[in-house]
Amino acid sequence: MLNIKFYIAREIIDSLVFVVAFFIMMKQIGYVYNPKNIFLKIVNLLLVLLIIMVQIKYYVFGIDIILLVVLLFLICKIPYEFTLKKAFVYSVLYTLIYKGVEFTFKYILLYFFILTKDKLNIEWNIYFDIFQNTISNVAIFSIVFSFDKLKKLSINKKYYLYIGFTIIINMLIILFLKKASNSIYDLYSIVTDNKIPYNQSVKIMPFVNFADLALPYIIVASNIVFIFELIKLLKSTHEKAKYEVINEKLDMQYNYYLNIKQSQDKVKRLYHDINNHMTNIKVIQNKNDEVDKYINSINEELKDFENTYNTGNVILDIILSEKSKLCQAKNIDFLCNIDFSKGDFIDMIDVSSIFSNLLDNAIEACDKIENEDDKKYINIRGTIVKSYYVIKCENSKTNQVVSKNNKIITSKKNKYLHGIGLESIKSSLKKYDGELDIQIEENKFISTIYIPIK
Template sequence: MLVDVYYLAVLNMAMFIGLFFMLMNKTDYVYEYKFEVKYVLTSIGLFFIIIRALRFGTISLEEILRMFLALYLICEIFYKINTRKSVIILGIYSLIYIFVESSIFWLLQVSRNRVGYIFEITLIINFIIFFVSISFFYTFQNIYKNKKYYLYIILTTIINLLIVALINKSHTDLGNLYDMALENNVHFYDVSDMLVFSVIVKKIFPCILFIVNIILISIFTNSIKSEKDKAKVEFVNEKLDMQYKYYLMVKESQEKMKQVYHDMNNHMSNIKSLKNSSEDVDKYIDNIEDEIKSTKNIYNTGNVLLDIIFHEKSKACMENNIDFKIGIDFSKCEFVEMIDISSIFSNLIDNAIEACNKIDDNNIEKYITLKSTFIKGHYVIICENSKSNKIVLKNNKIFTSKKDKFFHGIGIESIKSSIKKYDGELKIKDSKYKFISTIYIPVE
């Protein structure tokens, strides 16, 4: 009997390692084996780990360490996975295998209808579960992505119910061990196993229950945070994409207007040379010239897109009676991508306009000043605007009393995201009636 159990335990360890190889290949990790010393020694090491076996139901610390060692050698030697990643993979796989195999074994062990060939049935059921799960890995992965919150809730509920049921069962069986033995004609060997199991459950399972719940709650919380961050990034990217397309459209329009302006100047000269000396005609032509000049791009920053942005924002400032002053030379910053130019300057000015529009006091001047300079290998952009609303500034982050805190500060986060690509930094300074944003971008 003991010999048979040993061989089944060896088969259990071999199955544990074999299924791991199957999982790695299924997840597109590249397997590599050569007839070199390290590969041969690793194979011999795995053989000795397998013949040391893996018991059913109760697993010792030594067995857990052997399981971890076997998978670590596989990841490092056969798949060339870095230590951090291999530890995560082998940890998750080993714990799941232990939990599933032990749960199957003890459920069969404590079932009312005594099952024969417990070890064999445990192996078969365990193999089927893992083989099917690995074979349909991508299917389950897609289900997980789409329904992961429901899966977390279901998994947490099942684990809690299972552990509570096992604890309750162990207490009941431990208190009525003698009666259970008489009623079910249980042999002493099985009774002793039940006694050991009941003691283990009583001492360890409450701790396991607590740890599992903490882990699952942590996973659930992190998933929610991840989805929140993902939604924020998608929102920012969508906003940037819309801005970029809009400014490209405006750029095309401005190019056409430049051509019209050039042609109209010629027309005006011709008309003036041919016209009668009528004051009304002169006034009419002067008005046309003024209107044409108003369409001319008055900014010359060294970057066409930036000129367009300032032109559009200046119109918004005029509509809101905001004094808009620009002193930007962007000619030496060709390395900054257009999408980031849009992100940085559009959000800086939009935030400043929003702050100015909240000013109710007529004694406070509404103004926005943008200027740039080069200081010690850095391109420095300073945006200063007036304000009257209170801002809570902590660790260079803005906090608001708005009800919708989720999307507040998206502009600031968008700016930080863009300048981070160039190892840049954003500094914020706030006073009672003034707000200053300073951007530092390293330049060669």
């Protein structure tokens, strides 16, 4: 009677762990438990009670997986409002993974008990069952609470973790098959040696031989194919995602400078009109120092709207003007000498990509200089050399920069997003058969671009 009560209590605890772990995992992933009204809250509570009843009813024969999946599917639909497909996938995966983890830890401990019971002279009792159940539940909660850390991992690290997990599981399957086949061989020897009449032993041996001799190699081979294909897929996915980010950044940069151009066109018209008005007012007004001072201050502010640069490309003029102001704010000496009159074969969006990213990288490097005695400077030049348009950007730096295969190796935490600027430049240069050369010296960084003139 005591044992029956104990096992009922154990199954109630297991069912509560099953439900609570699911709700915690949903929260860790980022879903909010939100039943719309009191009726749905009651329905959800009834579903939890049904899960407990299913556990208790089937504890002798094993858990009815189908019933648990159905009940969990309804829980996914009611408080989380998942789509049918999403609710089905989450309920099936969670139930299978939960049961897999639960049975794995329980049977590892059971196997350990069988191996050591004779040596330690112990017998199975309720206390060992409690210990077995506790370890299993602790393992489940540890996995659930680690979901938050898993979410923070990069895509590549997640998939490599999945690969490692798959390899471990397959190795355990191979070890299990080896152990099971050895036990069947021993049983077959006993049957044949003692001439025990059992016809099924002959029929089952080909399957045992296949599981023992062929199946492990098939599993290993399939794992190798799976890993190589997954790594290949990861690389292509990574490259695709990177170029999507590059293109998105290109569009944003281009639209930004295009909006500035449109605004400047409007301001230019106003500037000429106001400038004429100021001149006329200055001529007709009575000599008054305060009025002169006021008019001069207005003229000074209007100078900001004059064209500081005249490279032969409107977008480039705006980019240089914007970056020049940024350098002035950061106390960076900015020297520019660019003639882009023969660069009209380069699309506006690529002009934006090349010069914006080149100067952004230079400004970022200068901005990291903390010593006030160290000079912050950026020199950018653009000219024609033979049949090439050459752009050379030199900037000061103090931080250590490592280059490998003409790529910058960063110490930043977000390694994925770092280097997108250089990749954007290379992506634009590729259209024109251009090249980017990087030279790193102790106190300066030099980027040189070569674009064949078409």
